Amino acid sequence: MRKSHLLPVFLLFFAFTNLQAQNYPQNYFHWPLDTPLTIVGSFGEIRDGHFHSGLDLGTDEMEGRPVSASAAGYISRIKISADGYGKALYITHPNGYVTVYGHLQKFTQPVNEYVRKIQYERQTFEVDLNLKSKDFLVKQDEVIAYSGSTGSAQGPHLHFEIRDEETEEPMNPFLFGLYAFDGIAPELKYIRIYPTPEAGIANKTDTSVIYETQSADGILMLNTTDVIQAYGYISFGVGATDRIDNSQATLGIYSAELFVDNALAYTWKYDRFNFNDTKQANAHIDYTSYVRDRNTIERFFRLPGNHLNIYDDSIKLGTQYFGEEGSHDIKIVVKDFAGNKSQIEFPVVVYPTLNQYQYQAHATDAMLVTNAKGVAIHKAKLDVSIPSDAVYQDFYYTDQEIKSPQYLSNTYRVGSWYEALDVPITVGIKPETVLPDSLMSKVIVAEVQSDGTLKGRGGIWNKKMVTAQVPTFGDYTLVLDTVAPEVVKDYVPADMNSYRGAVIQFIAKDKLSKIKSYSGKVDGKWMLFEFDKKSNMLQCDISPLMENKEHKVELVVIDERNNVTNYKFDFYF
Numbered sequence: 001m002r003k004s005h006l007l008p009v010f011l012l013f014f015a016f017t018n019l020q021a022q023n024y025p026q027n028y029f030h031w032p033l034d035t036p037l038t039i040v041g042s043f044g045e046i047r048d049g050h051f052h053s054g055l056d057l058g059t060d061e062m063e064g065r066p067v068s069a070s071a072a073g074y075i076s077r078i079k080i081s082a083d084g085y086g087k088a089l090y091i092t093h094p095n096g097y098v099t100v101y102g103h104l105q106k107f108t109q110p111v112n113e114y115v116r117k118i119q120y121e122r123q124t125f126e127v128d129l130n131l132k133s134k135d136f137l138v139k140q141d142e143v144i145a146y147s148g149s150t151g152s153a154q155g156p157h158l159h160f161e162i163r164d165e166e167t168e169e170p171m172n173p174f175l176f177g178l179y180a181f182d183g184i185a186p187e188l189k190y191i192r193i194y195p196t197p198e199a200g201i202a203n204k205t206d207t208s209v210i211y212e213t214q215s216a217d218g219i220l221m222l223n224t225t226d227v228i229q230a231y232g233y234i235s236f237g238v239g240a241t242d243r244i245d246n247s248q249a250t251l252g253i254y255s256a257e258l259f260v261d262n263a264l265a266y267t268w269k270y271d272r273f274n275f276n277d278t279k280q281a282n283a284h285i286d287y288t289s290y291v292r293d294r295n296t297i298e299r300f301f302r303l304p305g306n307h308l309n310i311y312d313d314s315i316k317l318g319t320q321y322f323g324e325e326g327s328h329d330i331k332i333v334v335k336d337f338a339g340n341k342s343q344i345e346f347p348v349v350v351y352p353t354l355n356q357y358q359y360q361a362h363a364t365d366a367m368l369v370t371n372a373k374g375v376a377i378h379k380a381k382l383d384v385s386i387p388s389d390a391v392y393q394d395f396y397y398t399d400q401e402i403k404s405p406q407y408l409s410n411t412y413r414v415g416s417w418y419e420a421l422d423v424p425i426t427v428g429i430k431p432e433t434v435l436p437d438s439l440m441s442k443v444i445v446a447e448v449q450s451d452g453t454l455k456g457r458g459g460i461w462n463k464k465m466v467t468a469q470v471p472t473f474g475d476y477t478l479v480l481d482t483v484a485p486e487v488v489k490d491y492v493p494a495d496m497n498s499y500r501g502a503v504i505q506f507i508a509k510d511k512l513s514k515i516k517s518y519s520g521k522v523d524g525k526w527m528l529f530e531f532d533k534k535s536n537m538l539q540c541d542i543s544p545l546m547e548n549k550e551h552k553v554e555l556v557v558i559d560e561r562n563n564v565t566n567y568k569f570d571f572y573f
Contacts, residue, residue, distance in 0.1 A: 023175075024171070024175045024176050024177075025095055025176060025177075026176065026177035027177050028071055028093075028095060028176060028177075029070040029071050029099065029162065029173070029176050029177075029178060030068070030070050030071065030140060030141060030178075031057070031070070031178060032057070032067050032068050032069070032070050032099075032101060032158065032160055033057055033059065033065060033066075033067065033068070033147070033158060034066065034068065035058075035059065035060065035065060036246065037057070037180060037181075037246065038057065038058030038060075038246055038247050039055055039056070039057060039058070039180060039244050039247050039249070039251070040056045040057070040058045040157055040247055040249040041054075041055060041056025041157070041159075041249065041251070042055065042056075042242065042244075042251035042252045042254075042270075043055055043170075043171075043172040043173065043174070043270055044172070044252055044254070044270025044273070044310070045251060045252035046252055046281055046284075046285055046290075046296050046298075047281070049279055049281065049282060050278040050279055050281050051270075051273055051278050051281045052252070053161055053170035053273075053275070053278065054100065054102075054159050054160050054161035054162075054170060054173065055159075055160050055161075055173050056157045056158070056159055056160075056249075057157060057158045057159075057160055058157055058247065058249075059147045059156050059157055059158060061155060061156055062147075062156055063105045063146070063147060063148045063149060063156045064105055064146045064147065064148070065146060065147040065158070066143045066146060066147075067101055067104065067143065067144055067145045067146060067147055067158060068140075068141045068142060068143050068144065069091055069099075069138040069139065069140055069141065069142050069144050070091070070099045070140070070160075070162075071091075071093050071095075071099065071140050072093065072094070072138065072139050072140045073091045073092050073093035073094065073099075073137075073138060074091065074092055074131070074133045074134070074135065074136055074137050074138065075089055075090070075091055075111065075131055075135065075136035075138060075144070076090050076091065076092040076098065076130065076131055076133070077089070077090035077128070077129065077130055077131065078090070078107070078111065078114075078115055078127070078128075078129045078131065079127070079128045079129070080115065080119075080125065080126055080127050080128075081126050081128075081151060082125070082126060082151070082531040082532060082533040083151050083152045083533040083534065084102075084151045084152055085100075085102030085103060085150075085151050085152075085159060086102065086103050086104065086148070086149075086150025086151025086152070086153060086532075087102075087103070087104040087105070087106065087107070087145075087148065087150045087151070088100060088101060088102040088103075088104065088151075088159075089101045089104065089107065089111075089144055089145055091138060091144070092133070092165060093165075096164070096165050096166065097162055097163065097164065097165055098161075098162070098163040098164075098165050098168075099160070099161065099162055099163075100159070100160070100161035100162075100163060101144070101145060101158065101159070101160060102151065102153075102158070102159035102160075102161075103147070103148055103149055103150050103151050103153040103156075103157065103158065103159050104145045104146065104147065104148050104150060104158075105145075105146045105147060105148025105149075105150065106145065106146050106148070107144070107145045107146075108143060108144055108145060110136070111136060111144070111145070114135075114136075115127065115129070116528065119528050120526070120528065123519070123526050125518075125528060125529060125530055125531055126531075150532065151532075151533075151534075152533075152534060153534075154534075160173065161173070162176060164272070167274075168275060169272045169273065169274055169275065170272065170273065170275070171271065171272040172254075172270055172271050172272065172337070174337045175271060180244060180245075180338075181244075181245045181246065182244045182245055182336060182337075182338040182340065183245060183338075183340065184242070184243045184244060184245060184336075184340060185336070185340040185341060185342050186240050186241065186242040186253045186334045186335065186336055186340065186341070186342050187240060187241050187242070187243075187342065188213055188220060188238065188239075188240045188332070188334050188342040188343075188344055189212065189213060189239045189240060189241065190210055190211065190212060190213065190237075190238065190239030190240075190295065190297060191210070191211045191213065191222060191236065191237070191238060191239075191332065191344065191346075192208055192209070192210045192211070192236065192237035192238070192239070192286060192289070192297050193208060193209045193210075193211075193228065193230070193234060193235075193236060194208045194234065194235040194236065194237060194299075194301070195207070195208070195230075195232065195233070195234055196232065196233035196234070196235065196319055197359070197394075198359045199232050199233040200230070200231070200232035200233040200234050201230065201231045201232055201354040201355065201357050202228065202229065202230045202234055203226065203228065203229050203230075204229070204354065204357055205357075206357070206359045206360055207360070208237075208286075210289075210295075210297075211223060211224050213344060220342060220343070220344045221344065221346070222344070222346050227347070227349050228330075228346060228347065228348045228349065229348075229349050229350075229351050229354060230322045230348050230349070230350055230351075230354070231322060231323070231350060231351055231352055231353075231354035231355050232321070232322065232323070232354075232355065233319050233320070233321055233322075234319070234320050234321075234322055234348070235299065235300060235301040235318055235319045235320065236258055236299075236300040236301075236318075236320075236330070236332065237286055237297040237298060237299045237300060238256055238297065238298055238300065238332055238334060239295055239296060239297045239298070240253045240256070240298075240334040240342070241253070241296075242254070242336045244336070252270070253334045253335065253336060254269060254270055254335055254336045254337045255267065255268065255269035255270070255334070255335045256268060256269075256298065256300070256332065256333065256334045256335070257331075257332070257333045257334075257335075258300040258318070258330070258331075258332055259329075259330070259331040259332075259333070260320055260328060260329070260330060261328055261329050262329065262331070264315065265300070265315065265316075265318065265320060266300040266301065266311075266312075266315055266316075266318040267311070267312050267315065268284075268298075268310045268311050268312075269310060270310060271310075272309070273308060273309060273310055274308075274309060277307055277308050277309070279422060280305075280306055280307065280308050280392070280422065282392070282420035282422075283302075283303050283305055283306035283308070283392040283393075283420065283422070284298060284299060284306065284308060284310075285297060285298055285299065286298075286299060287392075287418065287419070287420040288418035291417055291418055292418065299318070300318045300332075301317055301318030301319045302317045302318055303371075303392040303393040304370075304371040304372070304392065304393055304394070305371040305389060305391060305392035305393065305422060306392055322348060322350045323350065323352070324350060324352075325350055325351065325352055326349075326350055327347045327348070327349050327350070328347065328348045328349075328350065329345060329347060330345065330346055330347065330348055331343060331344070331345045332344050332345075362396040363396065363398050365398060366396035366397060366398050367396065367397045367398075368394060368395075368396055368397075369386055369391055369394065369395055369396070369397045370391070370394045371388070371389060371390075371391055371392060371393065371394065372388060372389075373388055374386055374387045374388040374390070375397065377397070377399070379399075380430070381401070381409070381410070381412075381429065381430040382399060382401070382412050382414075382427075382428065382429060382430070383426070383427070383428035383429075383465060383467065384399065384414055384415075384425065384426070384427055384428075385425060385426040386425045387423060387425070389422060389423065390421050390422055390423050390424075390425055391419060391420070391421060391422070392420055392422060393419075395416070395419050397415055398415070398416075399412055399413060399414050399415065400412070400413040401413075402475070404477055407446075407477040407478060407479055408431045408432065408433065408435075408443060408477070408478040408479060408480060409429050409430065409431050409432050409477050409478040410432065410477065411448055411475050411476065411477040412427075412429060412475070412476050412477070413474075413475050414427055414470075414473055414474065414475070414476055415473030415474075416473055417472070417473060417474055419473055420472075421471060421472055421473065424469040424470055424471050425469070425470060425473075426467055426468070426469055426470075427445060427457075427467065427468060427469075427470050427476050428462075428464075428465035428466065428467035428468075429445060429465055429466055429467075429476060429477065429478050430464065430465045431443065431466065431478050435480070437461075439480065439482070440461040440466075441461060441561075442480055442481050442482050442561050442563075443459065443461060443466050443478055443479070443480055443481070444456045444457065444458055444459045444466070444468070444478070444479060444481050444512060444513065444560075444561065445457045445458065445459040445466055445467070445468035445470065445476055445477075445478060446476065446477055446478070446479045446512065447470065447472075447474050447475065447476055448474075448475040448476070448477055449474075449475075454477075454479060454512060456479075456481065456512040456513045456514065456560070457469075457470050457476070458513075458560055459478075466478055479512065481511075481512045481513055481559070481561045481563065482561075482563060483510075483511055483512070483563060484510075484557075484559070484563040484564055484565040485508055485509060485510040485515060485557040485558070485559050485563065485565045486507075486508070486509055486510070486511075486565070487506055487507070487508045487538075487555055487557055487565050487567040488506065488507050489505075489506055489569060490505040490506055490507050490537065491503070491504065491505040492504045492505075492569070492571040492573075493542070493571065493572070493573045501543075502541065502542050502543040502573070503539055503540060503541055503542060504539070504540050504542055504553065504571065505537060505538065505539045505540075506537075506538045506539075506555060506567070507535075507536050507537060507538070508531075508536055508537075508538050508555070508557045508565075509536040510559040510563075512559075512561075513559035513560040513561050513563070514559065514560050515531075515533075515536075515557060515558075515559060516558050516559055516560045516562075517556075517557075517558045518531060518538060518555065518556070518557045518558070519555070519556045520538065520540060520553065520554065520555045520556075521553070521554045522540065522542065522545065522551055522552070522553055522554075523545070523551055523552055524552070524554075527540050527542075528540065528541070529555070538555065542573060545573055547573055548573075549572070549573070550570055550571070550572050551570070551571055551572070551573055552568070552569075552570050553567075553568065553569045553570070553571065554566065554567070554568050555567040555568075555569075
């Protein structure tokens with residue numbers, strides 16, 4: 001087997017190694033934190049169901065770090081939500097770009113006062129405000145906010161983006177000459193071989209085969225003594241991660257290349273992408289491997305439903321035909337933005353006799369579902385509608401009925417967990433016992449997850465079935481949701497020895513449905529309760545209240561089945 005060298009290239013600055021940066025203004029933007037630079041999340045990194053659209057900057061696991069405007073401009077958008085970016089600011093710059101600052105703890109006082117006024121006028125925590133250019137002008141390096149962990153953040157950090165103002169596409173901030181010290185090459189962990197269904201064989205099977213890599217004396221090779229045998233249409237995938245100096249975080253790679261017999265056969269890089277396509281991260285990766293094994297393997301071939309713009313369109317779809325007897329040299333190269341790289345080489349030996357091996361047979365009752373054409377399945381107790389462009393590749397659909405006396409219907413295994421969806425499908429299930437209409441409005445389609453827990457997916461009763469749009473294939477059943485959300489006190493000032501100060505906090509959660517709305521009053525007046533979806537925390541700043549008196553709190557929390565909890569609590573402040 002041919003061996004290859006692991007090639008670390010020590011480079012101080014990203015911009016000097018990437019010619020693409022020449023198309024973007026250099027030295028225009030500054031880093032938005034004045035703390036030592038620590039990158040804990042990379043641009044284009046694969047996250048659950050999407051690409052990461054910016055850089056995550058570490059804040060020493062602390063909140064409240066000053067966040068500065070990366071360049072002069074004006075605050076053009078303020079968005080506050082219970083998940084996503086949480087509290088976020090958008091600054092539009094005169095050069096046609098927008099910078100985004102997410103997961104903020106709070107804004108500066110003038111912005112805070114402006115937002116708070118609107119929140120009280122509308123009596124809502126979540127707002128999405130578009131501002132005029134004259135409202136909040138900012139200078140470069142002017143403090144605009146303070147770092148936090150709001151929204152979906154799993155710990156304190158700053159999410160930082162640079163977007164194209166016209167297209168709203170996020171772009172890799174490194175393209176703009178924002179320098180970072182990086183002398184660490186990516187780690188190339190796995191190589192996967194993919195025979196094309198019913199058209200390829202690799203190592204005597206038509207299913208994919210994964211190989212770990214190993215390194216000895218700086219030489220990277222496949223951890224196997226087997227020769228890779230192939231015939232027909234074959235593709236490849238790579239599992240690789242990266243690190244950067246001054247950070248222990250595992251990051252995504254910047255680019256990858258596949259060479260066959262020294263000719264470039266496929267490549268991608270993370271310079272920019274379209275937000276509308278971010279879910280197609282599931283088409284770029286081996287979704288089955290990600291769901292089943294939590295391995296992130298990026299494909300060197302495009303599925304029919306993959307419309308991402310991260311590829312070199314001058315190169316074909318990536319699948320290679322190996323038909324004539326002989327040996328072919330395969331080389332895979334992965335890089336970070338600084339140009340540090342790792343590569344591996346190995347031969348693929350073609351044996352035409354492999355075409356004698358039988359391809360896997362699909363179930364006799366299976367239905368072929370394609371990306372180009374939608375499919376509707378109608379059965380006595382189950383309806384499934386799969387629209388066109390819902391799946392990324394052709395697959396054979398089956399469903400299975402599972403007796404489930406503990407639920408209002410049997411459970412239906414719809415499709416395969418290992419097939420990704422780009423858009424929701426519609427699932428309709430007939431109840432085994434029809435309840436009165438007053439209760440049928442409380443029935444929901446629930447996903448039975450692998451650990452046996454239920455996840456509500458909503459639903460509408462149409463006198464025959466309860467139908468709902470669901471984002472994944474899986475196991476679905478019907479359950480009755482008449483239980484109101486649970487609200488419990490987490491903290492009030494009467495609790496001693498707490499660092500949280502003049503706030504009151506409650507946990508509000510629902511077992512089956514999502515929280516649809518929430519509202520809080522203190523002493524009979526509406527007050528702003530901030531909601532953090534990941535922790536189910538409702539929090540209110542009570543510092544404006546009159547001290548040394550008893551106060552009355554009333555919380556109204558409603559789930560998606562309109563079950564209402566009216567929670568009342570008295571406290572002394």
